Amino acid sequence: MTGRPAQNRTADAAKRKPKFRRRAEARPDDILDAALKLFSIKGFSPARMEDVAKEAGISKGAIYLYFPSKKALLEGLIRRAVVPVADSALQMIAAHRGDPRPVIRKFLTMVAGAIKGPDGFAVPKLVIREAAAVPEIARMYREEVIDKALPAMTGLIAQGVEGGYIRDVDPELTVRTVIGPLFMHVLLDEVFGIRPEDGLAIDRLVDNHLTILMAGLAPERNGAR
The missing domain is CATH 1.10.357.10 (Tetracycline Repressor, domain 2)
Structure with missing residues (x-):
């Protein structure tokens, strides 16, 4: 059985990988940046956690790994700034x-x-x-x-x-x-x-x-x- 050269398969795999991946340690700051933007535009009460997750480029479930609530997001913003x-x-x-x-x-x-x-x-x-x-x-x-x-x-x-x-x-x-x-x-x-x-x-x-x-x-x- 013959196949394509290994180097070609490796190159194809590399192309399929995301061009950019956030570092895990940078993600809380990405989330806080998104929260500050949405809180400033929409207000604290109307903004939803899923809106913040979308703005940060992560899933709704993933945001709760870092911040369990909007209150925690606000605390994070105050503590950071x-x-x-x-x-x-x-x-x-x-x-x-x-x-x-x-x-x-x-x-x-x-x-x-x-x-x-x-x-x-x-x-x-x-x-x-x-x-x-x-x-x-x-x-x-x-x-x-x-x-x-x-x-x-x-x-x-x-x-x-x-x-x-x-x-x-x-x-x-x-x-x-x-x-x-x-x-x-x-x-x-x-x-x-x-x-x-x-x-x-x-x-x-x-x-x-x-x-x-x-x-x-x-x-x-x-x-x-």
Whole structure:
């Protein structure tokens, strides 16, 4: 019995193989990319798991191997886009002693850099957009980010006041003053459609905010606290 040469059969088999196969370890990111796209377009509630699977190029059954629910997808998005930045900032804050102003400057610069990233702006926008209709989104964001960041920043400001590095301000309210403009910037853009002529301009916002903030935190000239 004669057949085609082995090298020809091998070549035919190679042609039948998919030209591209995702690496298994890359698939969760593919799924999260698809989820973020659909949640941003359709909203969290209307989007279905099968829609996300289709967008990611996998079967409906396969998506559950990585994320058992839409809630798990949302948790994955927050942890991928926001939590690493928050954890890095928390480590920086916890290790600092002395004048808090350099840390505040670095913190706001880090946040601005994260917002400019692929998911950095999309995830906070999703939280703002969906929080009223899906309270668990706001709760999740609070638990993963806000409940960790606020106490750390409050402690940073308090020790700065105690050491005389900054003027005598209310630490808790000052933290709101520090982060408030960034949240308002996102809110104006997402809810009211108001943004600077040159786009989001997050870097200019942070620079402008820091100029005002640092002047306001400077110790009193007469040494009073």
